[in-house]
Amino acid sequence: MHEARSTTHLTDAQLFGLAIPAAGAPEALPSHLSDCLACSRALQEWKGAVRELAGEMGPIGARTPEAWAEAEDHTMRSIRRAGSVRRGTPLRWGVGIAASLLLIALAVPMRRSSPGAPSGAGIAASELSPEDQADDALLRDVARLARADETGGSWDSLVPEPGTASREEERL
């Protein structure tokens, strides 16, 4: 197309850049354009080609009103076949949330009653180190005392520390 150009002429890429500025806003024209009739004409050709490409509709551009009406009828037929409008998002979300809650409600008790679930009671005492066994014994004592606290009175059943028994008797 522009085979005879010297190296100073604008390239196709430069002409494209001027015809379709990257930033969307028109770019400053190079001074070469005002001196070179060939490049100025080439730029007009590029702008025209871009406009034509934008307006080029191929077979769609040559479609008759009857052909358009037929395409629209075809769309309406497929819409009628589709039936009614789907339910809205809030209802769909509601169904989804309800299903999730149901799953959680089912999964939690299953997990609790699962025989494979790890628990302290399931571990044999022989597998624990002496320190762990001592800790376990301590925790069991604390738990037992806490239960007694809830039922009331059991703290009194503990063996009093030496020296505190006489004071208790005096108070009574």
Added chain:
Amino acid sequence: MIPRQTDPGVDEALLIREVRAGKVESFEYFVRKYQRRITRLAYRLLRDAGEADCAAQESFLRAYQNLNDFREGSTFETWVTRICINWCKDRLKRRRLVFYFHQGPAENDDDEPGPHDTAAGDEPSPERRAISREIRERLRQAMESLSPRQKTVFVLKHFEELSIPEIADLTGLDSGTVKSHLFRAAHKIRERLGEFRKA
């Protein structure tokens, strides 16, 4: 250009409420009014008349089926355009995946008068027509190198002549991202044009 103002004589919101209530025939207004524009947009993106028809029909069907998701603040045209753009983008992605080589419009398409030809008072010379055809072919080929998103943004800006905020609204991108895609698209086309020149 898309989107346009809605017809002042028709209450589209009322029609949508009717369709939601089960009156399917009220949807015909939207099909008759917007299907041509949507088909043209799809053609600009896909460059295939059959696929453009399919894209338009599928867009209206999806718009109808999901009409309950349509927000009242928006216009139906914007909404169906958005659906169509997404459909076309998916189609372009699939084309790239299967390396489907898509030719531009048929050879005889160039014989149809474009808007530039008809607008000009004097008939362009055969040489100028040949030059214009060659430029268009190069541009078409260069545009094939764009990613689906770059191509969508490029077509909406330079062929549909939409503003950056309008493109952002239609594509769900922010304005900065739209500008970035535009810049990259133009850069890639320039590179491809440079490669043609070397070849």
